[in-house]
Amino acid sequence: MAITSSAKKAIGVAKRRGVFNARRKKELKDSLKDIAKLIESGKQKEAAALLPRVYKAIDKAAKRGVLKANTASRTKSRITKRVGGLGKR
Secondary structure, three states: OOOOHHHHHHHHHHHHHHHHHHHHHHHHHHHHHHHHHHHHHOOHHHHHHHHHHHHHHHHHHHHOOOOOHHHHHHHHHHHHHHHHHHHHO
16 A cells, blocks of 8 residues: 555556556457458458558557557558558459
């Protein structure tokens, strides 16, 4: 249990940040699931239209430390490659 007043404040800050991080992570996972469904069903145009939303979610998560920078970059690269590969089938 926190004893000092600064430690008590830090607990509140951590809870608040946790809420924001959970929201960012949820948005990231939801957008990745949505684009994965479109890729699986072979809808290239819809998947390409969804890419900016996915990029935005990934970039925001990386900016605030929910994802590491290299993980974000790797995820964007792989998702782009999957969307681009749809037209070559």
